[in-house]
Amino acid sequence: MSNINWAALQLAAKHASEQAYAPYSKFPVGVAVLAQSGKIYTGCNVENASYGGTVCAERNAIGAAIVAGERKFDALMVYTPQAQLTPPCGICRQVIAEFFMPDAPVASCNHLQQQQTWSLVELLPAAFTPTYLANSTKVDGNT
Ligand SMILES: O=c1ccn([C@H]2C[C@H](O)[C@@H](CO)O2)c(=O)[nH]1
Numbered sequence: 001m002s003n004i005n006w007a008a009l010q011l012a013a014k015h016a017s018e019q020a021y022a023p024y025s026k027f028p029v030g031v032a033v034l035a036q037s038g039k040i041y042t043g044c045n046v047e048n049a050s051y052g053g054t055v056c057a058e059r060n061a062i063g064a065a066i067v068a069g070e071r072k073f074d075a076l077m078v079y080t081p082q083a084q085l086t087p088p089c090g091i092c093r094q095v096i097a098e099f100f101m102p103d104a105p106v107a108s109c110n111h112l113q114q115q116q117t118w119s120l121v122e123l124l125p126a127a128f129t130p131t132y133l134a135n136s137t138k139v140d141g142n143t
C-alpha cells in the first residue's frame, strides 16, 4: 500500500506505549498496526513477575486486530522509549510474518520524531510461513 498515514501510526503507537505494563524492564513499548481494512489497532507490552510470561506490544497489537476480525495488514509501527530506534524482537518477527506480506513496512519511531523503516523480509529473511504447511488455510481461514 502506497498511501500509509505514518503520522497517525506514530501517534497511535505513542498513545499505546503510555498504557504499557513494564515494571521490570522499565521499557514501555507501544505498537500500531494498519489493517487492510484501513483501521489501526494498538498494543503495549504486558510484563509478568514470571518474566517469560511477558508479551510484547507487537503481538498484543496483532492479537487485538485478529479478535476484531482482521487477517491482513499493510504496516506496523513501534514506539520505542529511547533515542535509538528499535525493531521488533525475533518472536514478534515470526508472528508478523504470519499476517504481513514480505515487503510490508515495519517501522520504529521515538520521542525525537525520528522514524526508521525496514521491510519484513529484511528483518526475517527466509521466514517459515503458512505456505509451507500443506494443509494451510493461510490467513483467510478460521481453522
Ligand atoms: O519491540 C519490542 C521490544 C521490546 N518489547 C518489550 C518486551 C519487554 O517487556 C521489554 C524489554 O524487552 O520491552 C516490546 O514489547 N517490543
Ligand SMILES: [Zn+2]
Pocket (backbone or CB within 6 Å): 056, 057, 058, 059, 088, 089, 090, 091, 092, 093
Ligand atoms: Zn517481541
